[in-house]
Amino acid sequence: MKKVIMGNHALSWGAQLARAQVIAAYPITPQTQVVELLSEMCASKTLDAKFIKVESEHSAMAACLGASLAGARTFTATSAQGLTLMHELLHWASGGRMPVVMGNINRAMAPGWSIWTDQNDSLSQRDTGWIQFYCASNQEVLDTVIQAFKVSEQLLIPSMVVLDAFALSHTYEVVDIPDQAKVDAYLPRFNPPVRLTPSDPHAFGGLTSPEHYFEFRYKLQKDMEKAPALIEETGREYEKMFGRYLGLVEDYLCEDADLILVTSGTAGYTARVGVDLLRKEGVKAGNLRIKVFRPFPFEKVRQVVAGAKKVAVVDRNISYGHHGIFYQEVKSALYGADHDVPVFGFITGLGGRDVTPDTFKEVAGLTMAKSRPEEEITWIGVKK
Amino acid sequence: MKNKKKPEKIIFQSEKDVPLMPMSVGSMLFNKTGAWRNIRPEIDLANCIQCGICWKFCPDVAIYIENEFPVIDYDYCKGCGICAEECPSKCIAMVEELK
């Protein structure tokens, strides 16, 4: 069934089709529509779930963890201040192996108050052990939520589905909403190997000495390492049933490209327009849009970039005291690779500053003008 | 009512034996807290009035009932002295623990 819906509602639809059983969420602009639609779905019983109207995001994640431990499929959504308020519990979810799926609307961190998009909120959670998906269309959002549940529940690792504020969350697009029966066939009930129940009592998450802690964390990483292959496999299954494949990256004209732009989120779609414009001018450009940030798709990135002469990573985020975050990760992925591709890093669009095709033309121009990248960050669009 | 479970310490040889997330797989009965004591309670059963108060107030479940009389489980008794203090017939004495 095709419907014109906003990005936020694509999250709600994904949660409904996945038959989420417990939702605990707190409103925050620009996520509010996610939870409002989910409330309606629960009230009208189109979604058989308990919606706990918690009093903060920290409590939202705490309630999700309790529900997940009981063996229920859990969903929540938040943004920026809410996500960072949950930070302690994000570690808890991954360490406790609770496969919560969460929608996060990328919104710039305060101060000052901003409701517009950049990626610092979710990227600063990169070490918490969550799988991170970055979407660029509402269709992708809905499809990703369903697949995220499948991957998370198999690995027992939580995941977040990330959308840009307003550019995606509030933009209306045509979305093909899959048939419930087909989704049920694709995504069976959550059936964890261990759950909290009096019929098989255990104490979960107690005092753990150096004698034991290391192995738990080793196991978490080992299971994370299985995620790229699993995401591709579940993606192929999804493609068979619903006709759309997500995968770890989107490769647009990279095969014969001399200059590859690396992007994520909606800026990644804008980059394709930029690539088209560059091609018209005779520049063999391509765009690599990274869809899965954690676990980082090292192999895929090396593969796609293999034939390029230069790589330009455009970050809509920054790790203060270092550089853009995708830039750091791409550089590290290419370090020691078979051939030496210079990686140029650019930062743009913080706090929702608009990213246009011209941004990418400027990026390309600056990249082509230099033979080696500089240590310093190249800022695009800052009023200097 | 004596603790019947056989206590065992759990050793994990490899990460393959370790459960997926930090959780309990065994009981604390392997931990013989009796080693904590400096003084031990001794019940004079001749004067015991079988009121059950010592059994009731033990925080370590270290007093059990056998043949209608209280018995101290010295494997676990920490020597807190509550039983002696609360006994209405004062038939429990706290004596120096002989190591």
Place this chain on the structure above:
Amino acid sequence: MKKERTMKLTLPTEELMSSGNLACQGCGATLAMRYVLKALGQKTALCIPACCWSVIDGPVPYSTLAVPIFHCAFETAAASASGLKAGLEMVGDTETTVVAWAGDGGTFDIGIQALSGAAERNDDFIYVCYDNEAYMNTGIQRSSATPYGAWTTTTPVKHFKNRPKKDIDSIMAAHRIPYIATANTSYPEDLYKKMKKAKDIKGTRFFHIYAPCPTGWKARPEDTIKFGRMVVQNCIFPLYEVENGEKYTINIRPREKKPIVDYLRLQGRFRHLKDEDIAFMQAEVDRNWERLLKKCETK
């Protein structure tokens, strides 16, 4: 040993807590758990935030309890319990009683937001606060449950705690939850009866259990039960119930109200108090008792 007569025990004999726990000698919090589990039975699930009980239960991979536990983050006892209950119901288990089991720190201070939120929603679980009157697990720092006059490591003798104990029971009554009870490990039959009553009520139920801590109070471990009796007899910690935020019932009235000085003298944490401090504290206890009596009168 000749069998004189059968023992008439006032509590069921089944134990859901084993020996070998890591509690200090004479720990009131441990006794509280023993009694509460006797009342609730094996179909119980606990959410325990950071507190003494995070340690008492024993380290991974052991547990001293025969019921499952979700060891949760410090501020989240009530929120975790809300989620756990919802999750259990959605997977088909509507019988298990969910209990949030927190210390005074995780209830009065860092956990109060989640508790207030859950109580306002009337989420279906029993919240038990075992109150040893300071952050004991981290080494005896003051909490808002620390009584006026007490020494703690953050309220040293020269600057003893000079604010009254936060009245958590009135705060919870203001939420109009179906059931609130104070309780005490020196009156286990009273605690047992109230917990059994609470088990059958739906919605948020709140228990405030006085739990002596010999280590933190600088007292003898064998005095734990004596303290519990004293605070009921001198009205420092009355035993009462509040139903729907309005109906107050005192469960045990002292025949004659005893002065608090005898209680204070037995604990090192009050040793520094001067006569005028004790008089001030006595006046406060008297006032609180009068206030409680008045609440019992209103219909």
